[in-house]
Amino acid sequence: MLNKRGFASDNNSGVHPAVLDAIAEVNHGHAIAYGGDKYTMLAAEKIKYLFGWDVDVYFVFTGTGANVLGLDAVTNSFHSIICAETAHIQQDECGAPEKFTGAKLLPVSTPDGKLTSDLITKHLYGFGFEHHSQPKVISISQATEMGTIYTPAEIKALATHAHSYKMYLHVDGARLFNASASLNIGLKEMITDTGVDVLSFGGTKNGMMYGEAVVFFSKELSENFKYRRKQGMQLASKMRFIAAQFNAMLTNELWLKNASHANKMAQLLATEVSKIPKIKITQKVQINAVFAIIPSDVIPQLQKEYFFYEWDKHTSEVRWMTSWDTTQEDIIGFVDLLREKLS
């Protein structure tokens, strides 16, 4: 069988047909390169609408690009960025934030991938002391890399905390759509109204081919961003094709359908595996991820048929990601296999 769906990552999934259609649709004639085209303008407008208009939007290629350049826009190299120890910027970007911004990352240990004002306090010192990297940004992931989500009230508390120290709140929203679907709350309510300063707005994991956006909630912060994006190697020449994908995603709430579906599949998976005695779900299942501890010997057997990643080899904790294209049959098939191997 070709290209069997597994539970490794929402990055392993392909592109939603409507997104592909939208790409084909803009593929005629010439359009001004580097974002000077009408499709890019339209996509930016749609995103502005979602977030309450008074924002600035820049398209980039990848989530890492969005995170790094967004952070670059709100820091100097003598600043520090506080994040969860599990954050993508700390674990999975091969040091791109440090390399590009020159700033220091300050990881915080957290059981569920979420930061709180209390957890952060240990790093909030040394302001004005020239020997110490100056704390400037709190960076959170919504949803987190552990599949958990912040309530708007929690985001607001962090934003308020950050602002009280003249710091910024950055959100890595690689799975923002999933969080929004799960919370059943609009992006404006979740992000703009809670005081977020800069956002990585992810599309790829929710059914796009490539393309993310950096969204700024203050004109001051985005002032020179076009230069940062170019110097950061994230300016697409044929940008209409990123724009077309966002346009498709934001038409007829495709984003919500995709994200809700992926979330629902994770719920189904969680429900089913929680019936199996030898399996212990380790994190709240709030988006399209299920973390679980399972007997280590069955892991390679399962992986042969449905690929997924072992999260922690010491505890035999695994991560199962569902996707916009996961089917009920995939879940049932996998759970059946799991039951069989464990019996």
Place this chain on the structure above:
Amino acid sequence: MLNKRGFASDNNSGVHPAVLDAIAEVNHGHAIAYGGDKYTMLAAEKIKYLFGWDVDVYFVFTGTGANVLGLDAVTNSFHSIICAETAHIQQDECGAPEKFTGAKLLPVSTPDGKLTSDLITKHLYGFGFEHHSQPKVISISQATEMGTIYTPAEIKALATHAHSYKMYLHVDGARLFNASASLNIGLKEMITDTGVDVLSFGGTKNGMMYGEAVVFFSKELSENFKYRRKQGMQLASKMRFIAAQFNAMLTNELWLKNASHANKMAQLLATEVSKIPKIKITQKVQINAVFAIIPSDVIPQLQKEYFFYEWDKHTSEVRWMTSWDTTQEDIIGFVDLLREKLS
């Protein structure tokens, strides 16, 4: 009329239908993210075949990304990189090479965008002197930003010169396909056999949507490139879609058809405009670019109907780029308009 074709840039053109088809074709089921899929393996194999097998291939998003990361792989921050003053890395990457590599760029004034050993000599000093950035790379563009090309003998001379100083030869091949078509010579003969060390291998300008490759001609140079690519924010998650495009481009010599056609259209344009007395072609027309000095007052009139860029406002020199999708009618229509405005 929607999306009228002009002569602004080969980046303004869209995607060749066969490339789009290839994308759709790989869009089923799951594939390992970040290049662990079979399509990526196949595209890399095809490129290896083209260059004589003994090369390493890494896909990235953009030409700037390819240039910067390729240069990063062969430099330390205390090195310098010699290039033409007109080079893309000097003029059009917003300082990305300096920012990312930390190295110094040493521009060389050149009438046609081409470097020679003689022109470079002025920068070849200070070896071993710790106060001076150590010359380490000669970087050329094939074809150049002025639409000119190097013969294989010229490339070989530069490679030999570079190697005699323990330096490397880097080639920005954003329009390598056009150069190859124009020279009627294979990529292996032009690049591998002449002693090039690292190459930016462009796809976007020749009919792809996005995606370039960095090609290394020695294993030693590519040793840690996967980390550089990730840290450089150029690692695509759904990489199969870049690979599919290269696969299409390298099937049935689509690359050659596209490049030859674009080149031919430039020749037609050059032939026609050279019949008009008030126009002076300023560079050899060797690929898909025509540089010409025209009366400055007609420029805005022409741009209303066919967009293109003024290259030098002081001399009213313009650049006309043709593309894989330029038609004979486009050329005739434009030349007619030009004649009309000038009469």
Place this chain on the structure above:
Amino acid sequence: MLNKRGFASDNNSGVHPAVLDAIAEVNHGHAIAYGGDKYTMLAAEKIKYLFGWDVDVYFVFTGTGANVLGLDAVTNSFHSIICAETAHIQQDECGAPEKFTGAKLLPVSTPDGKLTSDLITKHLYGFGFEHHSQPKVISISQATEMGTIYTPAEIKALATHAHSYKMYLHVDGARLFNASASLNIGLKEMITDTGVDVLSFGGTKNGMMYGEAVVFFSKELSENFKYRRKQGMQLASKMRFIAAQFNAMLTNELWLKNASHANKMAQLLATEVSKIPKIKITQKVQINAVFAIIPSDVIPQLQKEYFFYEWDKHTSEVRWMTSWDTTQEDIIGFVDLLREKLS
């Protein structure tokens, strides 16, 4: 009274008279700038002798400079550096290591400022995984910022551990002289023979005016260091004056006298204050530092007469540093004042 001695920092002390004399002694006529002089050669020879000859020595201005450039020599930007959370490179260099090397620092929580193989284990993963900064250096401070020291066996264990992962062991030796005096062991036994790869060798805190050295224990690592030093803005033009200071320090074991004296004064202080009931010494007193928790209300009263720093405002822990010029009278005077204020 002018310039009263306190317990704030060994950086607050002045220059030993013999060091000043040595400076005056080399101050005649011209000497080749940037280290091409005989005094620099002599100082380097003396240091080589101390470490067993087979090392490379480079003089720089500051401890931060020594740390950052030493780390730069053994890392690429995609690497990570594991250090104690209390390390100078993590807390007190305003992000210079990240800015200059581009690498990621991975702090480890530790009660006494010391790392162990066990403590480090949590960061030793992701080797070969391109998304993850590659662990490359373990960096320790000898003595630590908490005034504690590693035994040679402990250093050797860490070096062996590092090497087993193809990693390097870096030592921040800003107070290496104090550690050596305390352990009563030679620098060769403590550093060279235990497998250290690169060392910041401090002079300023032990009675010099300015100047530190970076010592490499393998020629391979120092290969391009002269360029790194210049690009790192740490190359002194009139280098003979740094060299003269090291020469003085390494003549008649001045380094040992100074360091032993400072250590002894800390012992005296610790002995005396431990007799006072309301004071709790919090770290082993192994070099010239005493950490203690004292009633918070007396801190400002004491600081009026003998300046020192509060280390942790939450616990009212203070740090008292003695110096090469601290006298027994200073200690007695301070302890008397302390007793008076507490009674």
Place this chain on the structure above:
Amino acid sequence: MLNKRGFASDNNSGVHPAVLDAIAEVNHGHAIAYGGDKYTMLAAEKIKYLFGWDVDVYFVFTGTGANVLGLDAVTNSFHSIICAETAHIQQDECGAPEKFTGAKLLPVSTPDGKLTSDLITKHLYGFGFEHHSQPKVISISQATEMGTIYTPAEIKALATHAHSYKMYLHVDGARLFNASASLNIGLKEMITDTGVDVLSFGGTKNGMMYGEAVVFFSKELSENFKYRRKQGMQLASKMRFIAAQFNAMLTNELWLKNASHANKMAQLLATEVSKIPKIKITQKVQINAVFAIIPSDVIPQLQKEYFFYEWDKHTSEVRWMTSWDTTQEDIIGFVDLLREKLS
């Protein structure tokens, strides 16, 4: 004879006795480290007085440090810095400006080391164009590396030109004292009143041991400089010893005596050698440097007795630097030798 004086560099000279005395004088007791001491305050006040009070002063170690950090304060990484091709920042800092600021340097060919508004024009384009490094700084050296100087009117013209483009004027003043002595004009008139934005204020070459200052002529530009200095590894712990040197230099116009003397010795040398037929002086002799073309075969013979550097091996141009400690006898002795070797 020990340490014979030559004409290699003013960096080869030692320290003026009054400077050494001043160092000894502040060497008693403890002083707050990192510049919190009264000597540093005094030195800063003296410099402020010289420049008309409304400036900010920060001490650093080296001229390269002063240049790089001063430039860092007025640029973002997406900016460019225009300088003479002979500038120290372009030729002699091993790429430190690029590495630390991330910005692009744009060298300008100039016969005498001086820039003019006309010469700069070629680089003033691409403003607002995101592909192009944004021109932000004009950097000049006063005096230049070719021994020439700008009149205040010339500096003012460049400052006005820079400001008309919202750019800054940076001055590398490693030999500012010599320029001031030569022009017989105060530092305020030469620098503050002409509109300079940031200055590297050199001390080492004029009789100090080490130490330079960065002077800002607007509070806005220096806002975060203390962090940049620390992160740039240029913060001295025992800063009183840099301050003491500047205090000595600015007492009883020692700076003027030293600089005038060095300049006078260069005049004497120029006068004498211009009497010798086979020697051609190639640059105006305005400070303490003489550039001359001499028969190449005598160069090594002369160097055996008086060391100096060959500036251009192709033309056998040499550079002779005089210093604060050069004597009339040195000049006569050298000229006699020169005459003898040439006869």
